[in-house]
Amino acid sequence: MAKQSLTKNLVKQRLATVELALSKLDSDYQETNYRHNQLVAACIKSAREELDEAFEQLYADNLQPAFSLAGISWLHTDFGRQLIDAEAIEHLLGESNYLELSEIHIPWENKAKQLLAFLEEEITTLRGQSSHVSERK
Amino acid sequence: MIMPFQLPDHLSEWLERRNARAKIEKLIADISLLSSNNPGGGRDAALTSLLQKHLKKAEEEYESALTEFKGDIDECKRRTEFGLFRLELAKQQLHVAQEKRFDPDFEPNTAEHSALELSAAISSTKMAVEYSNCVVSEQIRVNLVGVVTMFNEAVDMIRLQEPAMSKRTSEGGLLMLYLLERQIELDNRQSIVDLKNIPRFTDKVSKRIKECVDLICNLKEACIEAHKPVSTRVLKHIDNAVENFYAAVQAFVDDDVAMMEKLTVTIRMQIQLAEKLFRGHEITPGTVFDTDEDTDAVSARVNEFKTKILRLQRIITNRAPRAEVANKHLDAALKYYILAAAAYQAYEFEEAQRLSRAAHLDLDFAKQLLFSNETAAYREL
Numbered sequence: 001m002a003k004q005s006l007t008k009n010l011v012k013q014r015l016a017t018v019e020l021a022l023s024k025l026d027s028d029y030q031e032t033n034y035r036h037n038q039l040v041a042a043c044i045k046s047a048r049e050e051l052d053e054a055f056e057q058l059y060a061d062n063l064q065p066a067f068s069l070a071g072i073s074w075l076h077t078d079f080g081r082q083l084i085d086a087e088a089i090e091h092l093l094g095e096s097n098y099l100e101l102s103e104i105h106i107p108w109e110n111k112a113k114q115l116l117a118f119l120e121e122e123i124t125t126l127r128g129q130s131s132h133v134s135e136r137k
Numbered sequence: 138m139i140m141p142f143q144l145p146d147h148l149s150e151w152l153e154r155r156n157a158r159a160k161i162e163k164l165i166a167d168i169s170l171l172s173s174n175n176p177g178g179g180r181d182a183a184l185t186s187l188l189q190k191h192l193k194k195a196e197e198e199y200e201s202a203l204t205e206f207k208g209d210i211d212e213c214k215r216r217t218e219f220g221l222f223r224l225e226l227a228k229q230q231l232h233v234a235q236e237k238r239f240d241p242d243f244e245p246n247t248a249e250h251s252a253l254e255l256s257a258a259i260s261s262t263k264m265a266v267e268y269s270n271c272v273v274s275e276q277i278r279v280n281l282v283g284v285v286t287m288f289n290e291a292v293d294m295i296r297l298q299e300p301a302m303s304k305r306t307s308e309g310g311l312l313m314l315y316l317l318e319r320q321i322e323l324d325n326r327q328s329i330v331d332l333k334n335i336p337r338f339t340d341k342v343s344k345r346i347k348e349c350v351d352l353i354c355n356l357k358e359a360c361i362e363a364h365k366p367v368s369t370r371v372l373k374h375i376d377n378a379v380e381n382f383y384a385a386v387q388a389f390v391d392d393d394v395a396m397m398e399k400l401t402v403t404i405r406m407q408i409q410l411a412e413k414l415f416r417g418h419e420i421t422p423g424t425v426f427d428t429d430e431d432t433d434a435v436s437a438r439v440n441e442f443k444t445k446i447l448r449l450q451r452i453i454t455n456r457a458p459r460a461e462v463a464n465k466h467l468d469a470a471l472k473y474y475i476l477a478a479a480a481y482q483a484y485e486f487e488e489a490q491r492l493s494r495a496a497h498l499d500l501d502f503a504k505q506l507l508f509s510n511e512t513a514a515y516r517e518l
Binding site: 109118119124126 | 233249259438486496501
């Protein structure tokens with residue numbers, strides 16, 4: 001945003017713009033029947049949460065947080081829009097060869113166990129190398 | 138308007154009610170005007186439904202304002218304001234839709250702008266891969282998902298009012314993407330024009346990391362084009378350089394310039410050595426390169442160990458019930474491991490053995506705290 005003082009009107013303008021873009025994205029996502037990309041759904045969800053919070057801040061006359069949150073909501077909306085557009089073209093080309101960029105949810109316990117196993121192996125290797133050389137000496 | 142003197146209460150109240158009624162009348166007039174202009178024909182469904190939502194909410198506010206008018210005049214004014222606000226939003230949205238201007242106009246060099254650059258690069262990579270029917274290995278795909286995570290982290294940091302960290306995270310994501318794009322091209326043995334989508338790096342430090350990617354990928358390309366078997370030693374050095382690249386990106390994001398410098402120097406040396414081996418130069422044992430190579434290998438292992446400990450601590454914090462104590466034992470395991478590696482490099486093997494055993498005991502203790510219901514204890518391993 002240009003270096004001008006933040007007015008209520010400016011915040012409203014941004015909120016209106018983002019809300020419309022998000023509404024269009026959501027509507028297009030609902031109508032898409034060839035693929036429901038989880039990452040787009042996550043973008044819509046995050047954008048909606050940030051936008052709701054931005055409205056709350058505006059109602060409380062906190063202009064700067066409202067403006068910033070609307071900007072964050074835009075970042076999620078824009079990302080979701082780019083992804084859905086890319087997949088629409090791929091669909092129109094008839095290829096349907098989509099690159100999946102969603103995070104596959106792995107429980108924290110599994111991730112932690114995986115890391116612990118790596119660390120343990122690393123220590124065991126160092127112990128093995130030290131004792132091997134030490135015995136040769 | 139400023140009152141020249143204090144009016145009697147009954148007149149003040151009358152004036153306030155008059156103003157409130159004027160606002161309610163404006164609200165209903167605006168609702169009627171917008172309703173007559175919003176038949177929905179010719180507009181897209183999203184805009185129509187949004188306008189209808191705002192109109193409905195404004196009507197609800199109007200009804201509430203009318204009810205409150207007879208009693209709580211402040212609440213009446215508040216309801217009217219909300220109603221008018223809804224209509225203002227609807228008018229703005231009609232205007233935006235007509236102008237087709239959706240960009241909220243982030244200034245260059247802001248954290249928001251950097252995050253936008255990263256998301257644009259991610260989606261254009263996705264498009265390039267999909268349209269050119271490239272093969273993307275699972276490892277590369279997982280790393281691309283990692284870049285998406287970096288985008289989300291960069292956005293979270295804006296929310297937490299950490300713009301500098303957010304910008305570094307976005308730039309780190311672009312560096313990761315640059316390596317992955319080059320790797321996709323190498324794996325598919327073709328140059329993909331649409332993959333040339335990374336904005337120019339302006340930061341001196343990130344430029345240096347990007348140069349490392351070029352060194353790594355140029356050598357990989359030479360290995361592919363050589364049409365001869367490449368020794369596992371060469372490949373091992375390249376793999377180590379890639380691992381150090383990831384660590385360098387992490388150091389860049391963490392603003393650990395000293396570590397970043399060290400890692401980029403190490404990458405250069407690893408690639409230089411791998412290139413010499415690849416070109417068939419003889420490396421006699423005990424030369425400067427070999428010694429450096431060993432030192433680098435141990436340093437790289439220590440760095441990786443440290444990164445994994447930090448990652449583990451991030452994962453368990455606020456999730457595992459005894460995370461706080463487990464984190465202390467993980468800190469101890471890291472401390473002993475670093476000392477053990479240093480002792481190993483100094484040929485103090487018995488000391489290295491003792492310290493690595495201590496690291497093992499603390500790691501095992503942390504593991505018990507995280508995954509066992511029994512009381513944790515030091516066990517002989």
